[in-house]
Amino acid sequence: MEMHDEDYKKRYVFGTDYGTSEFKYGPITQGERPLVVENRGYFPEKTILSQIMGVDREVIVGKDITLFLESGAELATRLIYPMREGIIMKDDVKAWKVVRELMRHALEEFKPKGWGFNGFYVVAALSAVAPRYMYEKFFEMLESMAKEAGLVHSATIISQPLAVAIAHKKTSCVVVESGHGNTQFAPISRAPIRGAVIALNRGGSDANAIMTEILKDAGYGDLAAEETLVRKVKENLGLLPADLNSAISFAKNNPDAVRTVYSVPGTRLKIDLAENSWTRFLVGEYVFNPNHEIFQSYFKRGMPRPRDTKVGDVVFYGMLNMAEAIISAVEKCPVELQPLLYSQILLSGGNFSWRVPEKLKNVCVDSATKIKRMMAEKGIENIEVTMASEPQYSVWRGCIVYGYAVPASYSWSWEKMEGWMNFCK
Amino acid sequence: MVPRTILERNVISYMSRQGLRFDSGSVEEDTLRFVGNSSTYVVKILDDTDGRLELISAALQSAFWAAKGEKPYILVPKNMSSMDEFMVIRLHGIGLLLYGPHGIEELPPIVKNIKHDEMGNEGSVPIKYEEVLQVLERIERLERVVYKVNEIDALVARLERLEVAYNELSNKLLSFEGMRPLHVKPTVQYVPDKIANLNSEIELPSFVKDNPWLDILAGKG
Numbered sequence: 001m002e003m004h005d006e007d008y009k010k011r012y013v014f015g016t017d018y019g020t021s022e023f024k025y026g027p028i029t030q031g032e033r034p035l036v037v038e039n040r041g042y043f044p045e046k047t048i049l050s051q052i053m054g055v056d057r058e059v060i061v062g063k064d065i066t067l068f069l070e071s072g073a074e075l076a077t078r079l080i081y082p083m084r085e086g087i088i089m090k091d092d093v094k095a096w097k098v099v100r101e102l103m104r105h106a107l108e109e110f111k112p113k114g115w116g117f118n119g120f121y122v123v124a125a126l127s128a129v130a131p132r133y134m135y136e137k138f139f140e141m142l143e144s145m146a147k148e149a150g151l152v153h154s155a156t157i158i159s160q161p162l163a164v165a166i167a168h169k170k171t172s173c174v175v176v177e178s179g180h181g182n183t184q185f186a187p188i189s190r191a192p193i194r195g196a197v198i199a200l201n202r203g204g205s206d207a208n209a210i211m212t213e214i215l216k217d218a219g220y221g222d223l224a225a226e227e228t229l230v231r232k233v234k235e236n237l238g239l240l241p242a243d244l245n246s247a248i249s250f251a252k253n254n255p256d257a258v259r260t261v262y263s264v265p266g267t268r269l270k271i272d273l274a275e276n277s278w279t280r281f282l283v284g285e286y287v288f289n290p291n292h293e294i295f296q297s298y299f300k301r302g303m304p305r306p307r308d309t310k311v312g313d314v315v316f317y318g319m320l321n322m323a324e325a326i327i328s329a330v331e332k333c334p335v336e337l338q339p340l341l342y343s344q345i346l347l348s349g350g351n352f353s354w355r356v357p358e359k360l361k362n363v364c365v366d367s368a369t370k371i372k373r374m375m376a377e378k379g380i381e382n383i384e385v386t387m388a389s390e391p392q393y394s395v396w397r398g399c400i401v402y403g404y405a406v407p408a409s410y411s412w413s414w415e416k417m418e419g420w421m422n423f424c425k
Numbered sequence: 426m427v428p429r430t431i432l433e434r435n436v437i438s439y440m441s442r443q444g445l446r447f448d449s450g451s452v453e454e455d456t457l458r459f460v461g462n463s464s465t466y467v468v469k470i471l472d473d474t475d476g477r478l479e480l481i482s483a484a485l486q487s488a489f490w491a492a493k494g495e496k497p498y499i500l501v502p503k504n505m506s507s508m509d510e511f512m513v514i515r516l517h518g519i520g521l522l523l524y525g526p527h528g529i530e531e532l533p534p535i536v537k538n539i540k541h542d543e544m545g546n547e548g549s550v551p552i553k554y555e556e557v558l559q560v561l562e563r564i565e566r567l568e569r570v571v572y573k574v575n576e577i578d579a580l581v582a583r584l585e586r587l588e589v590a591y592n593e594l595s596n597k598l599l600s601f602e603g604m605r606p607l608h609v610k611p612t613v614q615y616v617p618d619k620i621a622n623l624n625s626e627i628e629l630p631s632f633v634k635d636n637p638w639l640d641i642l643a644g645k646g
Contacts, residue, residue, distance in 0.1 A: 032630050166638045190641050397632040405639045410646025418645065 005408040012153065014120035015399030016106060017160070018083045018099065020180035020203070024396040025106035027120065028404060034396040035106075037062045040081045041098030059094075061101045085181040086127035087311050088134060100141050107151040118424060119146055119153030121408070123399035128159040128177070128184040128192070129199045131312030139412075139421050146423035154420040156403070156412065161186030161197075163398025164348045168388055172337070173344035174326055176371075178287075178351035180204045182316055185329040187341050191418075196332035198325045201316035202290070202306045204351045207234055210286045210295075213303050214279045220271060229264065233271055236262045239364050240284030240354035242373060244292055247363040251278035257359050281363075284354050288370055289321035323374035342380055345371060348388035426473045427524070433457060436468055436500055436522065439529045468498045468522065471505065480506055480514075487519045496534075498522050503530070516557065 010028070017024040018039055026034040041059040059080075082088055082095035089095070107120060124138055135157050146152040161175035165188045172189045183200040187193045211234040212224045223229055237260065241247030251258040259277040263270050273279060285292060290306060299305045306318035317325070330341045352367035365373070368385040375383055388394050412421040436457055437447050445461035459466040467490050469483045480501065487497035499514070503525040511521055511532060521532040535554065633639070 028630070028633075031628075032632070166636070166642075167632050169632075169636050169638065171637050171641060397630070400630070401633050401636055401638055402642060404633060405642035407643060407646050 008118070009121045009154075009408040010404055012117070012120045013400055013403035014107065014110065014122045015125075015396045015403065016103060016122065017125045017163070017395035017399060018102075019392070019395070020083050020086060021081065022392070023102050023106070024393065025102075026396065027110050028400050033390075033393050035109075036392075037102070038065070039083050039098075039102065040065070040079060041094075041101055043078045043080065043094065045078070057101075059097050059101045061098060062105050086179060086184075087130060088137075090133050090137075096137060096141075099138075103141065104145060104149075104151070107145065108149075111151060117150075119150055121403050121420070122152050122155040123403040124155065124157050125160045125163045125395045125399050126157055127179075127182075128161050128186045128197045129182075129311065129314040129316070130159075131314070133312075135417070142421070143423050153424050154408065154422045156406065156418070156420050158399065158402055158418070159186065159192050160184070160395045161348075162188060162192045163395040163402065164346060164388060164391075165398070166401045167394040167397035168346055168386070170344055170346060172340045173346050174329060174341050175346050175348060176322070176326065176352075178203055178347075178349035183322075183325070183349075183351070185325045187329050187333050187337075189333070189337055189341070193333050193337075194417075196329050197314070198320075198329040198332075199314055199316045200306075200320060200322075200325055201309050201318045202287070204231075204287075204349075206290075206306055207238065207283055207287050207351065209303060210298065211238065211283055213298050213301070214273065214276065214282065215271070217279070218271075218273045218276045223269070223271075232264065233262060234283055235353075237271070237273065237280050238283035238354065239280045239357075239360065240288070240367065240370055241281040241363055242365045242370065243363075244281060244285045244294070247281040248278050248294075250363045251281065260357075284370075287322075287351060288367075288374065290319055291321060321374065322371060323378050323380075326371070326375065327378060327380070342375075342383045345383060345385045346388055347371065347385060348391040348394055350391070352387060352391075429470070429472065432470055432472060432500065432524065435524065435529055436470070439522070439531075440466065440468070464494075464496050466496045466498060468500055470500045471502070473502055475501075475505070477506065480510075484514050484517070484519060487514075488517055491518045496520070500524060500529075512557075516554070 013028045015024075015026065015028075015034065017034070021039055022036050023039040024034040024036050041061045042065050043059050080094050080098050082092070082098045088099065103122075103124075107122070110120075111117065122142055124142075126134055126138070138157055139155060142152045142155040161177050161184055164175045164177060165171070165173055170188075173187075175184075175186045175188060177184045177186070181201075181203045183203055185198040185200075187196045208227065208230050211230050215221070215224045215230065215233065239247075255275065255277065258280065259272070259274065261270050261272045282294065286295060308318050309316045320328070326342075326345065330338050333341060347367050354364075354367055354370075356364045356366055366387070368387050371385045372383060375381075406418070406420065408420060410419045412419040433450065440457075440459045441447070443461075445459040445466055448458040448460045448465070450457045455470045457468045457470065459468070467487070469487060471479055471483055480499070483499045483501075487499060490497040497518075498520040500522040501524075503523040511523075512535075515521060515532060515535045518534045520534045523530045523532060535557070
């Protein structure tokens with residue numbers, strides 16, 4: 001019987017990754033890459049028209065969403081991104097409804113027809129700093145799907161950094177996962193090291209914030225309000241300097257080398273930072289270290305300073321630089337593990353994708369090199385920093401491996417936060 | 426077998442009693458024609474030597490006469506076919522004259538949409554065509570249900586046989602397990618690091634293959 005359960009589980013492992021902007025999902029049979037939809041839900045207005053069109057659902061998710069979007073000022077309140085900050089508040093009813101509908105939609109899409117199917121073994125990945133009530137809510141949600149629709153046999157929840165480490169086949173490392181709203185530093189040694197996770201209240205959205213200020217200063221204030229455009233400009237113009245002071249001096253002496261014009265695809269818009277082109281270096285630097293004095297002028301002019309916040313028991317630091325955060329996390333681990341952890345630092349998330357233009361090779365670096373430099377400044381040498389390949393899929397892949405390998409007979413333990421919650425007893 | 430001439434005489438006598446006048450007869454067609462009530466009546470004669478094929482042929486021929494505005498009848502031995510088949514012929518506006526040891530019995534055509542004020546003129550039975558069709562449709566539906574029920578019965582029987590076979594196999598397996606000495610470990614067991622043995626049907630993705638986490642995670646619990 002045990003063997004039968006194992007075979008069944010391996011066949012029906014289903015991974016789900018609630019990223020800050022995208023929801024990645026699919027069973028093991030999906031192969032190398034999961035399906036991806038935006039992690040958002042739309043609450044349509046209950047109009048006669050929508051009823052005629054057969055929209056009796058309270059929330060719509062997935063590819064259909066664009067068919068229902070209405071224009072207007074209410075869009076922002078009707079279009080919900082539940083995981084923007086990685087954590088959903090307990091009483092955020094709408095966000096929970098979106099999360100539930102995404103899960104139901106995903107499982108229904110792959111539910112096999114015919115006999116022999118008794119629900120999926122669902123592995124859901126949540127932020128390393130997700131509080132316990134999020135786990136409880138997820139299990140409640142999955143249990144109701146097991147009872148109502150037979151979609152779930154058993155479920156488990158793992159942290160996103162653990163999933164990243166598993167996907168990259170690293171059993172001892174520090175995973176640095178940087179999302180839209182925050183960045184997590186999670187030491188892992190054959191399991192997540194609880195109590196050693198450090199979180200920053202800083203992510204891709206903060207790089208967008210400084211890009212917005214730079215655009216305003218360069219005379220593009222009217223464009224600065226469009227978030228998607230700002231993100232594109234950041235990705236195309238933002239640079240990560242090896243050393244900010246040297247990069248700024250280089251830019252002042254070689255203005256033409258740093259200046260470039262970004263043409264927004266499909267439009268007549270051309271963005272040229274002109275004599276402010278040196279500010280391109282600020283975008284990358286701000287993600288890694290917002291403590292440089294040059295950022296003070298932006299804070300004084302109204303750019304919000306990343307603040308320390310507390311969610312549940314976890315403090316999200318605002319101004320800690322990345323090297324300090326890694327060191328803080330590692331130093332919470334047993335001393336004998338520390339060299340091993342420093343030797344494998346795994347960077348994951350779109351926030352670490354910085355271009356190094358050929359003509360700026362002397363002053364710009366990629367994220368791995370930047371971290372190495374920052375760590376060396378703190379006296380920690382000979383470390384290995386790796387960028388995750390296809391980071392957008394890492395968490396889902398880790399979920400699949402986890403579900404595939406953890407025995408079906410291993411019951412969920414709240415103490416260890418691992419195992420299977422079985423809904424088919 | 427009743428001689429053809431006697432059959433013809435009996436038909437002429439019967440139709441005369443209904444107020445119709447004999448008009449003509451055709452040996453080639455085996456028909457007799459009568460007139461009356463402003464209509465021409467054609468009677469197709471079948472005898473004991475004819476079978477179902479002749480009946481079908483006569484029905485088709487009669488339908489052709491009906492289309493021309495004549496009133497067709499078929500004279501048939503009473504035992505030639507079932508009442509259901511006679512009913513179908515009548516539904517197409519064809520009358521039947523059944524003959525047997527007790528003489529001729531008329532089954533008039535069933536006429537569609539008979540109105541009350543038209544009834545009786547032609548001696549037709551006032552049965553509503555739609556109602557008959559509804560009854561036939563219901564019968565057809567019931568036949569389908571019966572067919573499904575039979576299929577379900579067959580499946581249930583198959584399932585029962587499978588359960589018996591499953592129980593037999595389970596018992597055999599248990600008896601084998603019982604025979605295994607304690608110091609001999611089961612030969613079939615979960616071996617996490619040999620992925621190829623685990624499930625040959627699923628093509629494992631590259632990130633699963635040779636993943637050192639498989640051993641660590643499989644050891645949990």
